[in-house]
Amino acid sequence: MNRLILWFVGLMPKKIQSFYFKHEEVLLYIFYGGLTTVVSFITKLVPLYLANKEAMGDFYTVYSAGCAVFSWICAVTFAFFTNRAYVFKSTAKTRKAFWMEFINFYIGRLASLGIDTLLTAVFIGWLRWSAFWVTLAAQIIILIINYVISKVFVFKETENKS
Numbered sequence: 001m002n003r004l005i006l007w008f009v010g011l012m013p014k015k016i017q018s019f020y021f022k023h024e025e026v027l028l029y030i031f032y033g034g035l036t037t038v039v040s041f042i043t044k045l046v047p048l049y050l051a052n053k054e055a056m057g058d059f060y061t062v063y064s065a066g067c068a069v070f071s072w073i074c075a076v077t078f079a080f081f082t083n084r085a086y087v088f089k090s091t092a093k094t095r096k097a098f099w100m101e102f103i104n105f106y107i108g109r110l111a112s113l114g115i116d117t118l119l120t121a122v123f124i125g126w127l128r129w130s131a132f133w134v135t136l137a138a139q140i141i142i143l144i145i146n147y148v149i150s151k152v153f154v155f156k157e158t159e160n161k162s
Helices: 002-010 014-022 024-050 059-087 095-126 131-154
Strands: none
Touching: 002 014, 002 024, 014 024, 024 059, 024 131, 059 095, 059 131, 095 131
C-alpha cells in the first residue's frame, strides 16, 4: 500500500511532495485511520443489516452491542498491524517485543475508549450538549491521544527491540 502512496505522491508537484515527506508519519496515521474507520463500519453494519430485528426481539439490543464490540476489536486489530508496519515502522523482532507492542496498543485504545465514553456521558448525557459536536470534538481529541500513545508508549524506538 505504501508503494502505491509513494507512487501517487511522486506524481504531485514538488511542494506537495516536500510537505508529504516532512509530515509522512502523521499523514499515514490519518490515512490508515480512515481505513480503520472503514473496517469499523463494515464489521459493525454488515452483521446489523443481516440480522432479523423482528425475529430477535429483545435480544437485538444485546446483539447490537455485541456487534459494536466485535467492530471495535476488528478495527483496533487492523489499526495495530497497519500502524506497526506502515506508520511507525516498528523494528521489534522478538516475540516478546511484538506482544508488548500489541498489549500496550490495546491498553492505549481501551484508555481512549474510556475517555470517549466519559466525554459522551458528561457532555451529551449529563450536560445535553449537541451529540454531533461533542462526538466530533471527542474524535479529534481521541485521534491525538491515540497518536501520542502509539508514538510515545507503544512503538517507541528502544535498543531492546532486537
